[in-house]
Amino acid sequence: xxxxxxxxxxxxxxxAVPTALASSDIAGxxxxxxxANPAEHLAAQDVARLFLKTTRRWDSGAPAQPVDQxxxxxxxxxxxxxxxxxxPGQLQEYWLRQTFSGREVPPPVRPSDAAVVEFVRxxxxxxxxxxADLALPTGVKAVTVVK
Amino acid sequence: MKARLFAGAFLAALLLSPADAAAxxxxxxxxxxYSSLEFEKLLDDGVGDPHGSLDADxxxxxxNITPAPRLRVAADLTWEHGTATxxxxxxxxxEYAFVEYDARDWLKLRAGKMFTHFGIYNEIxxxxxxxxxxxxxxxxxKNEKFGSDLRFYxxxxxxxxxxxxxxxxxxxxxxVVQLTNGMQENTNPFEEDDNGQKAVTxxxxxxxxxxxxxxxxxxxxxxxxxxxDGEDGGxxxxxxxxxxxxxxxxGALGFEAEYVRGxxxxxxxxxxxxxxxxxxxxxxxxxxxxxxxxxxxxxxHTGLGDDQARMFVYGVNVRVTQGLYVKADLNTVRSGxxxxxFEGARFTEFKAAxxxxx
Numbered sequence: 001x002x003x004x005x006x007x008x009x010x011x012x013x014x015x016a017v018p019t020a021l022a023s024s025d026i027a028g029x030x031x032x033x034x035x036a037n038p039a040e041h042l043a044a045q046d047v048a049r050l051f052l053k054t055t056r057r058w059d060s061g062a063p064a065q066p067v068d069q070x071x072x073x074x075x076x077x078x079x080x081x082x083x084x085x086x087x088p089g090q091l092q093e094y095w096l097r098q099t100f101s102g103r104e105v106p107p108p109v110r111p112s113d114a115a116v117v118e119f120v121r122x123x124x125x126x127x128x129x130x131x132a133d134l135a136l137p138t139g140v141k142a143v144t145v146v147k
Numbered sequence: 148m149k150a151r152l153f154a155g156a157f158l159a160a161l162l163l164s165p166a167d168a169a170a171x172x173x174x175x176x177x178x179x180x181y182s183s184l185e186f187e188k189l190l191d192d193g194v195g196d197p198h199g200s201l202d203a204d205x206x207x208x209x210x211n212i213t214p215a216p217r218l219r220v221a222a223d224l225t226w227e228h229g230t231a232t233x234x235x236x237x238x239x240x241x242e243y244a245f246v247e248y249d250a251r252d253w254l255k256l257r258a259g260k261m262f263t264h265f266g267i268y269n270e271i272x273x274x275x276x277x278x279x280x281x282x283x284x285x286x287x288x289k290n291e292k293f294g295s296d297l298r299f300y301x302x303x304x305x306x307x308x309x310x311x312x313x314x315x316x317x318x319x320x321x322x323v324v325q326l327t328n329g330m331q332e333n334t335n336p337f338e339e340d341d342n343g344q345k346a347v348t349x350x351x352x353x354x355x356x357x358x359x360x361x362x363x364x365x366x367x368x369x370x371x372x373x374x375x376d377g378e379d380g381g382x383x384x385x386x387x388x389x390x391x392x393x394x395x396x397x398g399a400l401g402f403e404a405e406y407v408r409g410x411x412x413x414x415x416x417x418x419x420x421x422x423x424x425x426x427x428x429x430x431x432x433x434x435x436x437x438x439x440x441x442x443x444x445x446x447x448h449t450g451l452g453d454d455q456a457r458m459f460v461y462g463v464n465v466r467v468t469q470g471l472y473v474k475a476d477l478n479t480v481r482s483g484x485x486x487x488x489f490e491g492a493r494f495t496e497f498k499a500a501x502x503x504x505x
Contacts, residue, residue, distance in 0.1 A: 045317065048357075054312040054319060056252050063216060071469050085357045089434040089466050090396075096277040096470075096504045099179045101262065101270035102221050102243050105211050108174070 028132035029075045030142045031083075032117065034124050037141075044147045048084050050127055052094070053104045058125060066107040067119045067128040075113070079129045083145065179209040183275040183502035193480065193494025203229035204500070205273055207242075217249045225273060242273065243303070253311035260305045260337050264323045264350045265364040266405050267392050269302065276504030279429055279439050279464045281476050286423040286443035286456070287390070287407045294456045294486040295421060295447040299388040299407050300366040301330045304346060305337035319354040329368035330386075333377060344369035344383065358396050365389040372414060382414035399431045420449040427460075437464040439476075453483035462498075475499040 031047060033039060037058070049055040051066045058064050069076040071088060080091050098104045110116045113130040120126040121139035136142060188199035205227050212220045223242035230237030245259025262270040268283040275281075285293045304327025312321045328336045329346030346368035354360040366388045374380035388409030395402045408422040423446070429439035441460040448454055462476025478496045482489035 049314065049319070054252075054321070055314070056249065087431070087434040089431065092466075092470065093277065096181075096274065097271050099209055100181070100207075100223065100274035100277050100504075101264075102209075102223065102245070103270075105177050105179065 029079050029129045030132050030134070030136075031127065031129050031145050032120050032136065032140050032142050033127050034120055035139050035141050036124050037127075037143075039143050041144045041146055044083050044145050047127070047145055051084060051107065053098075053107070062125045065123050065126045067116055067123075067126055068107045068109045069113075069116060069129070070109055070111055075129060075131050083129075175213045177211045179211070179505060180207050181274055181276050181502060181504040182206045183500055185275075185281065186497075186499045188497050189494060190477075190497055191494040193492045193496065194489055195494070195496045204275065207273065219247045219249065221245055221247065227273075245308075251311065253313045255310050257308040257310065258306075260303055261308060261325060261327075263300050263302060263304050263327075263348050263366065264308075264310075264325065265300045265348055265366055265388070266350075266362070266390055266407065267394075267403070268405075269300070272302070274504065275500055275502035276470060276472050279427075279437055279474065280441060280460055280462055281474055281498040281500045282478075284405065284425040284427075284441065284443050285458065286445035287405050287425050290421075290423055290445055290447065292488060293423075293443075293445045293447075293458075294454060294482065294488040295445065296419070296487070297386070297411060299390070299409055299421075299423070300348065301336075301346075303337070304328065304348065306345065317355070320352060322349070322351045324349045329370070331371060332373060341379065342369060342371045342383065360394050362392045363390070364392075366409075384414065385410070385412040387412075401429045401431070403427045403429075417450070419447075421445070421447050422449065429464075435466045437466070438462070439464065447487070451485055454485035454487070456480065456482040456486050456489055470504045472502045472504075473500075474502070 031042065046055065050064050053066070056064055071092065077088055080086055080088055084091060086094065095106045099106070110119055113134050116128040116130050117137065117140055120128045121137065183204040185202040185204040186199065187196040189195040189197045205225060207223065207225045210222045214220065222244040225240045225242050226237065227240065228237035230239050232239070241260060243259065243261050245257050245261055247255055247257045249255050264270055266287060268278065268288045271277040272283050272288060283289070287299070289298070291298050304325055306325060306327035308323055308325040310321070310323035312319070325348040327346045327348070328340040329344070330336055331341040334341050346366065348366045350362060350364040352360055352362040368386045369383040370386055372380045372382035372384055388407060390405060390407035392405040404426040406424045410418050410420045412418040423444060425441060425443045427439055427441035429437050431437045439462055443458040443460070444455065446455050459479045460476050462474060464472060464474040466472055476498055478498060480489060481493050482491055484491035
């Protein structure tokens, strides 16, 4: 019995090694919104509330539509730690609890900076984050996050 | 030996494919869920599993459908213990199925079958990936398995709810108020009430900081007292529970505590007062390994002596990769001789689980 349990744990951990969960080493991120959004500055706490979906609307009453990058992307890991104030593990636990309790589901996920930009450009209430050095096309603008 | 090692590693590898997020069929439909395998073995004589059984604990799907911008339909469907209905094995259940209208962030209206939103754990009680230990705390959440006649509150309710989130200055809060049929013996409580008194549940959670939150919950209902023919005898048993919970996560270190108190007050018999508490401390190492220690205590009837039960839980939770968790703990139980469930037993049980959430 003990051997089976031990091998379960060992096998699982060994198979997981290639999936790095370490913190990122990227230069930074920028928070972006649709060009039609009047916001120029956002408090970090308000950005966190939008991404944790405890606030679902902009001040105007328009629905907010946060979009995430994949859990393992460096830009998401940095954004999660610095703006949401959580580790990736804590954030995942938060969403598991929200989802299974029937309260909320996580924001949709896009696989790259380009895909996030595309989503934000095409969705009026959208908010996302991308690598700091990404050139932004028309239809999308960066907002300053005030901590 | 090799075969066992291979089987274990193979099973673990099979589970190593949780998606990054919910399967999203469209912008309007998401599918989440979880699956868990559980193992329990008594290490002494006691109340539990002496055989070291492998339990295909749960397969669960959560559907969220947004047919219109303010409207959400949500359902949580569970297949428990390797369900095989032809053999009457296992259990199939709707954990919740409701419609929710989002009028404001602070005002959502819900109708359907729901979890009883009391304390920390009831609303996630089957969702193994969503909490650290193998089992949720028994003393405050499954007290009927810890020596009580009746739980502090039922798992689910069918009815209406209002809920929402608000922010006052830097303080975040959320609330829920539910009006449901309550619990009963002779009818399906999700279809038909056996008396006119509805159950009321309310919970308020306040987070003054990102690392600290407090909550308070209350549940009230009236149970129909049946006569010898199994019909409404006219009497009602007042069922009332209230509690508080707190969590504090200043960094890698985390604390969590819950206290529940209440009574059952029959119309023609003495009142039963009872209370329970749990406290847990844990430490996240590299955001992956989380050892934890939890203490649980239940006094199922404060008017009786030596009926208490207490338990220490020592364990570790490993977040193997996104959504996949392996956890194991030792549960050391001590009880008084008058405890209905354990009858003075002192024993230790090993529990482990592999759980994947997506």
